[in-house]
Amino acid sequence: MRGSFRRFTLLALGLVLLGALTAAVAAARGSTSGATIKNGGTLTIGLAEEPDALDPTIARTFVGRIVFLATCEKLYDLDSHLNIVPQLAAALPQVSKDKLTYTIKLRSGIKFNDGTPFNAAAVKTTIERYLTFKGSVRASEISPIKTVDAPNATTVVLHLSSPYSPLTAQLADRAGMILSPKALASSASFAQDPVCVGAFSFKDRVAGDHITLVKSNDYYDKAKVHLSSIVFKIMTDPSSRTQALRAGDIQVEDRIQSTDVPTLQKDKSVTVSKAVTIGYQGLTLNIGNSKGVGKGFSNTGTPIAKSQFLRTAFDAALDRTTINKVVFGGLNLPDCYPIAPVSPWYKPTTAGLQCNLHANVALAKSLVKASGIADPTVHLMLGGTDPVNARLGQVIQSMEKAVGINVTVQPTEFTTSLNTATAGNFEAYAVGWSGRVDPDGNIYSQVATPGTLNYSGYSNAKLDYILNGARKSVTTKSRDTLYRAAMKIIHNDRPIIYLYHPVNYYGTSKKVSGVQIFGDGLIRAQFAGYTQ
């Protein structure tokens, strides 16, 4: 009896252990993504716009950053909570007490996709290129960097001319993408054959149609890379993009248009995921931009520029919730501020401020009267000729008519609208900003006096003082206070009426696993793969 009892206990114990082991294995599998990812295959991603030049020095497009994610890694990256984490660097930078020296330790044993070694010399070459290359768009993003040293192969030292807290965030974007010095030296146009450190390397590109990447043999983490190639298809028409996803021609769809989201959510072969972005969309009101950005400030004299009452009335007449419902099918996030709720900066900087998501028609009407302007008219320039912009324009027109403001709508092609806004030839401009992790990135360029994107021509010395202080200060607490004060001023004067934060919807075929999208809205597919 005793012997069999012992055997029974041993057996039971064995079974329990086996069960636990199986559960553990299953749990481990589940945490990586459900089913096993096979190796091989080509993932086709349908992009909503075409990337511009594939050279981080001069690149400006949002979708270009998606391509760079797979093929051009950076010193730092963002995690799913939008915290800055090291990628090619080994750790966050060590900042000196006077905030003027940043020491960055690099990882070792990494190669560029042409086999040459990644080291501090390459970082120095790249950053110097970003600062000095003729036409570099990155220069203004890292302008406080005076010199770069590479004392040894794994250490880079940046010397700044003045403190600049957004620097690390900039190094987590294009300004931190490190280029292969060999590739830079061998071709006059890096963009035609870009080489960096990346899970995939560039293979070919047909303008307006596609970009092909293939798995890199030199990548330091190539064991984690499953796909043999990624193809980015340029599909600017949102309806056909959705059709392509449903038909299986693409496996990932970038930014599903709001009218297709309900249809795709019902489609059993597709997973719809959403990313609340850190950007904003709003109406920029031209107050002082009469001669062009950077050419001085003088009130334009239009009704909307002269009267703060009218600007407030304009804001009060808009029902952000209805706009969201009618124009975007209720899928975006209505709001009144440039910083998005997903950002850790949102709560502390907007505490105590009031945001009205519904229209206050009575208030708007009385403010129009108080402005003293009879039959006010506002010309609204839209930043696109697509149907979504058209809807937005017409809804705004309708809402303003109800309070006595006449709005004329001018749909304008996007690039032209940027030119027109820069020249100051507009009254109101419906435009947005894709968003940066650091609050400075969503505010400074647009409303500070020297801001390069200050289409509004808004110049407020007090605001400038606060924003500059916030740039130089490095503690979160002091920056919170400063940005809250900045928000109050912007909210009062309304150079920009913020309407909503875009929520981007993405579709992924259920045959694919491992595609991630964080708050920055970029499609991360380097470690994805097919499960069927």
Place this chain on the structure above:
Amino acid sequence: MGGFLLRKAGAALIVVFCSSVVVFVGVRALPGDPAVALSGENRDPAVLAAVREKYGLDQPLPVQYVKWVGRAVRGDLGVDSRDLPVAHTIVTRIPITLELALLSVALGMLIGITSGVIAAVRRGKAEDHAATTFALVGLSLPHFWLGLMMIILFAVDLHWLPSSGYVSFGQHPIQNLEHMVMPAIVLGTGLSAVLMRQMRSSMLASLGADYVRTARAKGLTEASVIGKHALRNSLITVTTVVGLQLGALISGAVITEQIFVIPGFGRLTLEAINQRDYTLLQGVVLVAATGYVVVNLLVDVIYSLLNPRIRVTGAAP
């Protein structure tokens, strides 16, 4: 023949030259500073200056024009705003539009000629009425609407055909044709309608003509009468019509490629204008104009081969 060809070629050359000037001036007439358009969001004066230098925008216009033409003749159309060679982009995307155009013209000719002949031969009867109605409908239908309706029916509802996109013939011939069916029908309908009416009227004229009556009197079979004599003369009409409809075909290709998202040359033109990509736009419109002139020249040559009277007298058609 030689003199005729030489004169036609000379005229074509003048047209190409004038077109290049029009393209150059037209692109420069687009509003806004091209340097600003090419620099995008960034307004840094250093960036703008660099862009101006790179694209030669700071030099006087005639110098810019001469430089551009000089390079264009050698096949170098510059680089676009993505730093990609324009010539390469054009060369990769033209064959796609050519395939669409060929399929549409083939379809248009097939339907147009056969229905036109049938309508003429069966004048006044049911077939004539049916064909004439079809042609009228084809002329009045906005073809881009036809495209949208076909997408709703065949792609969204029935899932028989893909709604948009393009697969190259080399990669997958069947899928390529699946993607091209609806666009070719959309583009070919207009042509077939015009062709049908022209064929019908020219065949009716020929069938009543003296030489045909003589043929019939000689005892030749009806088929032979239709086949050899009337048809041959009508082919001249067809050539003229296709030549005249070429412009409409190109415009139609632009909108068809837009609706069906085919990455061809027509769509490239729209993209270039929408993106204010001046270098690309210049190259694209120049190639389009030159191509049109060349094809017209070919049509004239074919026409003169078919109609010897033109060759001899050199009179304009």
Place this chain on the structure above:
Amino acid sequence: MSFADPTIAVIDPRARRRRLLRRRFLRRPLAVVGLVVSTLFILTAILAPWLAPYSAGTSDFTATLGHSSGKHLLGTDELGRDVLSRIIWGARASIEAGVLATMLAMAIAVPLGVIAGYYRGFVDTVIARMTDVLLAFPFLIVAVGLAAILGPSLTNATIALGVGAAPGLIRVARGEALALREEDYVRAAVANGASDARILTRHVLPNMLSTLIVQATVAIPTAIIGEAVLSFLGLGVQPPTPSWGVMLADAQSYLAQAPRLAVYPGIAIFLCSLSFNLLGDGLRDVLDPRTTR
């Protein structure tokens, strides 16, 4: 009615011809249908403010994408506007563009074509080459370019359409002038020492009239469809003014949810251009001396 008084029929040849043409026209039911329907469209365009139940921009945000109902006979669109009213108001853009563009094209083409055909020689060569250059640019590209330069609007779209239609009409006018030049009465006038202006205005142009009328009625539907294409691409009428092309563009995003929004404007464009085509065909048949009925 009947020609009771034969003397009238003999004395006034022009009235007789007009009566003959009218009779021949009325014998063609399709042409009559074309005339009636195209007139209806023109009247709809003119009388839109009185015919349309709602204004083109009245939005009801609580009733978007509604089906046909008592309040909205054809339903509502994505912004809650009455579809029927927008179709009625949209006729304005189409008729305006169609008719004005054709008139512009005629105004450019007829003088140039007649001068080229009548004088021939160097003038003819210059005009012919100019026409060739114009033809080398597809009308859509010219339209898009013009819209980009001048800004998108119905006026600029109409100009682009007119310029696009002109080269074809120049060729027609030139051909007519070339042929009429050899007519006996023209040669007689020249021999009599009549001035060029007199010959052109009294002999050449009036005899081209019938051909020109036919060409105009055929050019109008092309311009109507052209306006729809340009509006579809966002280059024509600007919101909130409706146009059938704009309605089609808006409907594209809602093809899966509400395909009817794409059907109605398309049918409107189709019927409108069909009616002008029928009218044009009828007129051509009637004015063609070769047809007997």
